[in-house]
Amino acid sequence: MTEVLNQLFIGGAWVDAADGATMPVDDPATGEILSQVADAGAKDARLAEEAAVQAQAEWARTAPRARSEILRRAHEIILERTDELARLMTSEMGKPLAEARGEVAYAAEFFRWFSEEAVRIDGGCGTLPDGRNRMFLSRRPVGPCLLITPWNFPLAMGTRKIGPAIAAGCTMILKPAPQTPLSSLALAGILKEAGLPDGVLNVVTTSRAGEVCEPLLRGGRIRKLSFTGSTAVGRLLLAQCADAVVRTSMELGGNAPFIVFDDADLDVAVDGAMVAKMRNMGEACTAANRFFVHRSVAEEFGRRLAERMGALEVGPGTRDGVDVGPLIDIVGRAKVEELVADAVERGAEVLVGGQTPEGPGCFYPPTVLAEVSPESRLMDTEIFGPVAAILTFDDEDEVLRRANDTPWGLVGYVFTEGLDRGLRVSEGLEVGMVGLNTGLVSNPAAPFGGVKQSGLGREGGRVGIDEFLEYQYIAVPVR
Ligand code: NAP
Numbered sequence: 440m441t442e443v444l445n446q447l448f449i450g451g452a453w454v455d456a457a458d459g460a461t462m463p464v465d466d467p468a469t470g471e472i473l474s475q476v477a478d479a480g481a482k483d484a485r486l487a488e489e490a491a492v493q494a495q496a497e498w499a500r501t502a503p504r505a506r507s508e509i510l511r512r513a514h515e516i517i518l519e520r521t522d523e524l525a526r527l528m529t530s531e532m533g534k535p536l537a538e539a540r541g542e543v544a545y546a547a548e549f550f551r552w553f554s555e556e557a558v559r560i561d562g563g564c565g566t567l568p569d570g571r572n573r574m575f576l577s578r579r580p581v582g583p584c585l586l587i588t589p590w591n592f593p594l595a596m597g598t599r600k601i602g603p604a605i606a607a608g609c610t611m612i613l614k615p616a617p618q619t620p621l622s623s624l625a626l627a628g629i630l631k632e633a634g635l636p637d638g639v640l641n642v643v644t645t646s647r648a649g650e651v652c653e654p655l656l657r658g659g660r661i662r663k664l665s666f667t668g669s670t671a672v673g674r675l676l677l678a679q680c681a682d683a684v685v686r687t688s689m690e691l692g693g694n695a696p697f698i699v700f701d702d703a704d705l706d707v708a709v710d711g712a713m714v715a716k717m718r719n720m721g722e723a724c725t726a727a728n729r730f731f732v733h734r735s736v737a738e739e740f741g742r743r744l745a746e747r748m749g750a751l752e753v754g755p756g757t758r759d760g761v762d763v764g765p766l767i768d769i770v771g772r773a774k775v776e777e778l779v780a781d782a783v784e785r786g787a788e789v790l791v792g793g794q795t796p797e798g799p800g801c802f803y804p805p806t807v808l809a810e811v812s813p814e815s816r817l818m819d820t821e822i823f824g825p826v827a828a829i830l831t832f833d834d835e836d837e838v839l840r841r842a843n844d845t846p847w848g849l850v851g852y853v854f855t856e857g858l859d860r861g862l863r864v865s866e867g868l869e870v871g872m873v874g875l876n877t878g879l880v881s882n883p884a885a886p887f888g889g890v891k892q893s894g895l896g897r898e899g900g901r902v903g904i905d906e907f908l909e910y911q912y913i914a915v916p917v918r
Contacts, residue, residue, distance in 0.1 A: 451637025
């Protein structure tokens with residue numbers, strides 16, 4: 440394994456925090472400290488901002504093909520180092536190695552996708568309806584960006600923002616989550632190796648998020664915030680962006696309904712549930728949070744899901760054969776424990792799991808709860824853990840109303856063999872994405888994002904680059 444990077448990346452150089460501060464990065468499987476990483480403060484944020492602002496004009500002028508090829512090279516380097524990056528990610532975040540390898544491929548694909556989009560930024564020209572003016576329309580980078588990412592997909596949340604920003608010609612400051620800074624620093628190293636000019640990407644790792652980010656958002660030089668994280672923090676950052684009218688993209692929390700109709704193929708539904716619930720140990724914004732199962736098949740679905748969940752092996756992500764790694768930290772696990780205890784107190788039946796194991800590490804077993812009361816706290820809280828909560832329903836109108844009865848609208852899952860019903864219910868869900876007879880929607884070529892309080896804007900797909908571009912229209916009189 441090559442050296443683990445642990446300094447700030449500013450203006451193309453690796454530097455310590457100005458005040459010399461460092462913060463520990465823990466292994467959630469053991470609780471042991473993996474590394475000490477530079478802990479940036481307000482002064483480092485100013486230096487990173489200066490580097491991004493200084494680099495912006497030249498980077499915007501750089502040929503799209505050159506920007507594209509840097510992304511393409513970085514895509515290749517990431518894939519060449521799959522094993523190394525997967526091990527680093529597993530060590531700081533906990534997910535099993537097989538899942539970490541999957542994330543490396545997913546993360547790399549954002550770079551390939553946006554390398555292809557970089558050379559297709561279009562414009563237009565024409566005569567205006569009055570016939571007296573021509574219109575020239577071009578698209579320009581929005582300017583220096585602040586990118587804030589969560590810990591649950593340490594590499595892919597970075598590439599999903601960095602890819603389109605590079606393609607569009609924006610410079611940026613990346614602030615990763617303090618639990619998982621190592622993957623982001625490795626990514627910065629790869630982009631440098633791939634030829635990214637100094638100052639285009641700056642990475643500030645910090646335990647002082649407010650001190651670092653708020654002055655950047657209020658200062659007027661950062662022109663765009665792309666944030667992925669909780670709705671609560673997203674709301675706070677939107678308010679901070681108001682002063683300087685900073686453009687925003689917000690990928691926020693979810694509360695996904697997973698609906699199984701009586702005509703569903705239960706093999707397909709249980710397979711879908713395993714992915715929608717257990718990908719990333721349930722620590723995903725797309726995780727199925729509320730399982731609505733038709734009363735006539737609820738018992739069989741619950742029994743089959745519990746069998747599959749109970750057969751999963753829990754342990755350190757680096758161990759062969761492990762399916763479920765530790766949760767991110769003790770706080771995250773305590774939240775899951777409280778939600779399960781609340782549901783059980785309100786009458787839920789534990790079909791499997793539900794007991795925190797003894798010993799070190801933040802492990803929690805795959806758990807299935809049946810007969811969950813709609814009053815339970817986990818109905819309107821992201822569980823963010825391996826817990827499937829099953830409720831029953833009787834008819835289509837009722838389940839749509841209950842599925843939509845939430846402030847969130849990121850993703851929903853529908854299982855039915857009826858095409859008409861599948862499309863009707865999918866279209867009736869107030870969400871940005873639907874998995875119809877599948878438990879996986881994420882793909883770099885598709886627009887990812889939510890409605891309602893799950894966010895603003897889309898990442899990936901043909902529209903992902905639009906979030907980093909502005910239109911400019913030039914009027915030229917016809918003489
Ligand atoms: P979080 O607590 O909102 O944190 C996300 C990021 O925001 C972290 O880097 C965090 O750093 C930073 N942050 C927190 N307060 C801040 C402030 N005042 N100023 C600037 N930055 C601040 O979320 P999380 O627990 O890391 O991630 C889980 C959440 O992300 C879930 O709600 C999940 O649904 C959501 N998510 C959404 C998507 C999507 O695409 N929609 C994808 C993945 C995850 P600190 O930890 O240092 O505060």
